[in-house]
């Protein structure tokens with residue numbers, strides 16, 4: 001309780017700087033009020049035309065969580081095979097991967113196979129008719145459609161961190177949209193945008209996250225010119 005109060009006392013910058021993916025959970029239940037507070041602030045996210053097409057399914061039922069794990073494990077294994085991750089995990093330190101990268105891979109692999117141990121899963125769905133897709137005509141994949149749902153998702157991740165809850169955002173379940181539609185009664189016209197596991201973090205919070213410095217991605221006047 002004291003820890004949760006301390007988390008709620010964190011400033012915005014501090015929360016933004018350290019809201020890592022949490023992939024191991026203690027199994028303690030997630031208080032409904034904490035989820036309610038997080039959803040209640042996340043809803044102030046922007047969306048094209050303020051259409052607010054997000055819908056969230058809160059999943060705590062153990063049987064449904066096991067089914068979600070089964071749906072997640074397959075694309076995870078495919079991803080590992082495709083990227084050489086499985087070989088690296090099997091080789092361990094001999095893989096030559098930097099220690100941090102190997103540790104992340106191990107954590108993500110353990111997470112995939114214990115997916116159902118997160119006490120709550122939030123499925124972020126979106127009303128496809130509410131998306132303002134201004135780049136639909138460009139000869140490349142659309143980026144803008146997601147911009148009406150992912151600010152909400154990020155708000156939610158930060159709000160969960162503010163509540164002292166661990167969370168991890170994933171998109172590997174999205175290709176299983178048809179199975180999810182059936183499992184969770186998602187109507188036609190709504191897409192699955194992503195998923196968030198939520199629970200009490202089992203490991204200590206990291207002191208800082210690893211991200212590139214501002215000067216590496218910010219330019220002045222022309223792309224690539226230092227600012």
Ligand SMILES: Cc1cc2nc3c(=O)[nH]c(=O)nc-3n(C[C@H](O)[C@H](O)[C@H](O)COP(=O)(O)O)c2cc1C
Nearest residue numbers: 019020021022108111168169170171172173209210
């Ligand atoms: C679009 C997107 C998709 C992601 N999909 C997955 C996923 O399927 N599985 C997973 O374990 N993490 C997933 N992540 C989490 C990233 O791996 C994580 O944000 C990144 O490694 C940084 O980790 P950190 O915040 O703990 O430093 C995803 C993140 C984003 C933004």
